[in-house]
Amino acid sequence: MKKILLMGNPNVGKSVVFSRLTGVNVIQSNYPGTTVGYTKGHVKIDKNEMELVDVPGTYSLSPSCKAEEVARDMFFDEDPELIINVLDATNLERNLYLTLQILEKGIPTVLVLNMWDAAKRKGVHVNLEKLKEIMGINVVTAVAVTGEGIKELANTINEITLNPERNISKIPKMDDDDKWAFIGQILSKVQKIEHRHPSMLERLEDASVRPISGIIIALIVLFITMQVVIGFGELLINYILDPLYYQYYGPFITSAVENSIPSGFIHDILIGSGYEYETSFGLLTTGIYVIFAVVLPYILSFYLVLGFLEDFGYLPRLAVLLDSVMHKLGLHGYATIPIVLGFGCNVPAMLSTRILEGKREKFIAATLIAISVPCMAQTAVIIGLIGKYGVQYIIIVYGTLLVLFVTLGSILNHLLKGESPEIFFEIPPYRLPHMGTLLKKTWMRVRGFLIEAVPFVFLGILVVNILYLVGIMSALSNLLAPVMSQMLGLPSQAIDALIMGFLRKDLATAMLAPLNLSPNQLVVACTVLATSFPCIATFIVLIKEIGIKNMIKTGILMLSIALTTGTLLNLILNSLS
Amino acid sequence: MITLVELKSGRYGIIQRIEGGHGLKKRLEVMNIREGKKIIKKCSAPLHGPVVIEIDGCKMAIGRGMAKKVWVEEI
Numbered sequence: 001m002k003k004i005l006l007m008g009n010p011n012v013g014k015s016v017v018f019s020r021l022t023g024v025n026v027i028q029s030n031y032p033g034t035t036v037g038y039t040k041g042h043v044k045i046d047k048n049e050m051e052l053v054d055v056p057g058t059y060s061l062s063p064s065c066k067a068e069e070v071a072r073d074m075f076f077d078e079d080p081e082l083i084i085n086v087l088d089a090t091n092l093e094r095n096l097y098l099t100l101q102i103l104e105k106g107i108p109t110v111l112v113l114n115m116w117d118a119a120k121r122k123g124v125h126v127n128l129e130k131l132k133e134i135m136g137i138n139v140v141t142a143v144a145v146t147g148e149g150i151k152e153l154a155n156t157i158n159e160i161t162l163n164p165e166r167n168i169s170k171i172p173k174m175d176d177d178d179k180w181a182f183i184g185q186i187l188s189k190v191q192k193i194e195h196r197h198p199s200m201l202e203r204l205e206d207a208s209v210r211p212i213s214g215i216i217i218a219l220i221v222l223f224i225t226m227q228v229v230i231g232f233g234e235l236l237i238n239y240i241l242d243p244l245y246y247q248y249y250g251p252f253i254t255s256a257v258e259n260s261i262p263s264g265f266i267h268d269i270l271i272g273s274g275y276e277y278e279t280s281f282g283l284l285t286t287g288i289y290v291i292f293a294v295v296l297p298y299i300l301s302f303y304l305v306l307g308f309l310e311d312f313g314y315l316p317r318l319a320v321l322l323d324s325v326m327h328k329l330g331l332h333g334y335a336t337i338p339i340v341l342g343f344g345c346n347v348p349a350m351l352s353t354r355i356l357e358g359k360r361e362k363f364i365a366a367t368l369i370a371i372s373v374p375c376m377a378q379t380a381v382i383i384g385l386i387g388k389y390g391v392q393y394i395i396i397v398y399g400t401l402l403v404l405f406v407t408l409g410s411i412l413n414h415l416l417k418g419e420s421p422e423i424f425f426e427i428p429p430y431r432l433p434h435m436g437t438l439l440k441k442t443w444m445r446v447r448g449f450l451i452e453a454v455p456f457v458f459l460g461i462l463v464v465n466i467l468y469l470v471g472i473m474s475a476l477s478n479l480l481a482p483v484m485s486q487m488l489g490l491p492s493q494a495i496d497a498l499i500m501g502f503l504r505k506d507l508a509t510a511m512l513a514p515l516n517l518s519p520n521q522l523v524v525a526c527t528v529l530a531t532s533f534p535c536i537a538t539f540i541v542l543i544k545e546i547g548i549k550n551m552i553k554t555g556i557l558m559l560s561i562a563l564t565t566g567t568l569l570n571l572i573l574n575s576l577s
Numbered sequence: 578m579i580t581l582v583e584l585k586s587g588r589y590g591i592i593q594r595i596e597g598g599h600g601l602k603k604r605l606e607v608m609n610i611r612e613g614k615k616i617i618k619k620c621s622a623p624l625h626g627p628v629v630i631e632i633d634g635c636k637m638a639i640g641r642g643m644a645k646k647v648w649v650e651e652i
Binding site for chain 1: 586603604620623627640642
C-alpha cells in the first residue's frame with residue numbers, strides 16, 4: 001500500500017487534516033506538541049487505498065526533542081510515496097523552511113496552506129498561482145476544522161499518485177542562509193500583508209502573559225474551571241445518574257440476578273449484598289455505580305473544560321507564567337501541559353512528557369505526576385467520600401499533594417545532576433474553539449476512559465472477591481496491621497483498598513466507603529492512595545517512557561513518600577483534633 | 578545594541594547578532610529568529626521568567642538565558 005506522510009510545523013493543524021481525510025479521530029488541540037507519537041489511518045480516494053501517517057510537528061529535520069526525532073526518523077526511514085506538507089498560512093516564512101528541507105529529498109509533495117480564514121482575517125494575501133509556479137508543485141488552501149479544502153486536497157492526492165514525477169519540486173539543494181534568502185524572494189513575489197488593528201482576542205492574548213494581568217487571568221481560569229467541573233459533575237450525579245441508578249437500574253439488576261441465581265459465589269460476585277453501592281461490592285452494582293455515577297460525570301465535565309482551554313490556546317500561556325516556578329522544581333514551563341493533562345488521567349500525561357527536551361526533566365515530570373497529581377477518577381471518588389464532611393478536608397488532601405509536589409520537585413532538582421533547559425516555544429494565537437471538534441475530542445477521551453476503566457474495575461472487584469474467599473486478604477491485613485494502625489492510624493481492612501490502588505485508583509478509594517472511617521482517617525487514606533503507586537495502566541506507560549530502572553527508583557520513592565506523608569498527616573491531624 | 582532582556586516591553590527592534598554555539602543558533606533560526614528580523618518585545622513573564630516576543634505575527638516565549646544572547650538595535 002502507498003504510504004503518505006502528513007508533515008509540517010507544530011500546531012498547524014496536521015491532526016485535523018488527518019481526521020478529515022481518514023475519518024480516524026485523533027486528539028487535536030491548539031498548542032504545539034499535541035501529537036507526540038504517530039497515528040496511522042487509511043484514505044480511500046476513488047479505488048485507491050493509501051496509508052496516511054500523522055507525524056508529530058517539527059520546525060526542521062534536525063530534531064530538538066523526542067517528538068521531533070519521531071518526525072525525522074519517519075521522514076528518512078519510512079520511504080513515503082507522497083508528503084502532504086501542511087503550512088500555517090498566517091506564517092509562511094517560518095513554515096517554508098521545513099518545506100524546502102522536505103523538497104530536497106525529491107519526494108512528490110503537495111502543500112496545504114491551512115488556516116486560510118485566519119490569514120484572510122489578518123490581512124495576509126497569497127498569490128497561489130505564483131506560489132505553485134515557483135515551488136513547482138501543487139498548492140491547496142484549507143480551513144481544516146470546517147472541512148473547507150479537504151475535497152480538493154483529496155483530488156490533488158489522487159492526481160499526484162497518477163503522475164508522481166510531475167509533482168517533484170525542481171528547487172535545487174541549498175545551504176541554510178540561501179534557503180532563508182530564497183524564502184524571502186518567494187514571499188516578496190507572492191505575499192502581501194495589509195496592516196490590521198489588533199482584535200479583542202489579540203489584546204486578551206497579550207494580557208494573559210503579562211505579569212500582573214496574567215496572574216489575575218490564571219486565577220480566574222482556575223476558579224471557573226473548578227466551579228464548572230465540580231458543579232456540572234454534581235449536577236449530573238444528583239439529577240440524572242443517582243436517580244437512574246437507585247430508582248431503575250439498582251432494583252432491576254438485583255431482582256434479575258436474585259431470580260436467576262439466588263445465592264452462592266456467582267451471585268455474590270455479580271451483585272454482592274444488594275445495590276447500595278458503598279457496601280455491596282458486586283460487579284454489576286458497585287462496579288457499575290463507581291464507573292458511571294461517581295467517576296464518569298467528573299471525567300466528562302473535566303474533559304469539556306480542558307478541551308475548551310486547549311483549543312482556545314490557553315495552556316501555553318500558563319506555561320509561560322509558571323516557567324520561573326517550574327525551574328525551581330527541575331522542570332520548565334512547558335511541563336505545565338503534561339501536569340494539567342495528569343489531572344484528567346495520568347496515562348496521556350506520561351506520554352505528553354515527550355514534549356520535554358531532556359531525560360532528567362522527563363524523569364522529574366513523570367515522577368511528580370505519578371506521585372502528586374491525582375487523576376480525575378481519583379478526584380471524583382475523593383469528592384464523593386470526603387466532600388460530605390466539608391470542603392476543608394478536601395483542601396487538606398490537595399494541599400498536602402501540592403506541598404509534596406513542590407518539596408519533591410526541589411529535592412529532585414538538587415539531587416539530580418544537570419539543569420533544566422530553557423523554555424523556548426511558540427505561543428499559538430487564541431482561537432474560538434470549534435464546537436464539533438471540541439465535543440468529538442471530549443467523547444474520544446470519555447470513551448477512552450470507559451474502555452480502560454470497565455475491564456479494570458471488573459477485574460479489580462473479581463480479584464478482591466477471590467482474595468477474600470481464599471483468605472489472602474485477611475492474612476495480609478494481619479501482617480500489615482501494625483504498619484496500618486500505628487503509622488497511618490487506619491484499621492487493618494484499609495490495606496485492601498491500598499492494594500487495590502494498584503489496579504484502579506477510583507475503585508480503591510471507593511473501597512474505603514464501607515469502613516466507616518472518620519474524616520481524618522479518610523484524609524490520610526486518600527492521600528496515601530494518591531501518592532503510593534500509580535494504577536496499572538500508568539505503571540505500564542511509565543516503564544515504557546522512563547525505562548524499568550528509573551521506574552524502580554520512582555517506585556521506591558513513591559512507597560516511602562506515601563508512608564512518610566501518611567504518618568505525618570496522621571500525627572498532625574490527631575494532634576490538632 | 579541591547580539584548581532582548583533589556584529591550585523594553587512594547588518596543589520594536591531588529592536582530593543584529595546571536596551569540597552562542599551552532600546548536601542554539603540553529604534552534605532559534607528554524608523558528609525564524611535570525612539576524613535582520615524585526616521583532617516586538619511583548620513582555621517579560623513574572624519572577625524573571627521568559628521573554629515573550631513577536632516576529633511576523635507569531636509569538637514565542639524564550640528563556641532568559643537565551644534571550645540574553647540575542648542582540649537587537651531598537652527602532
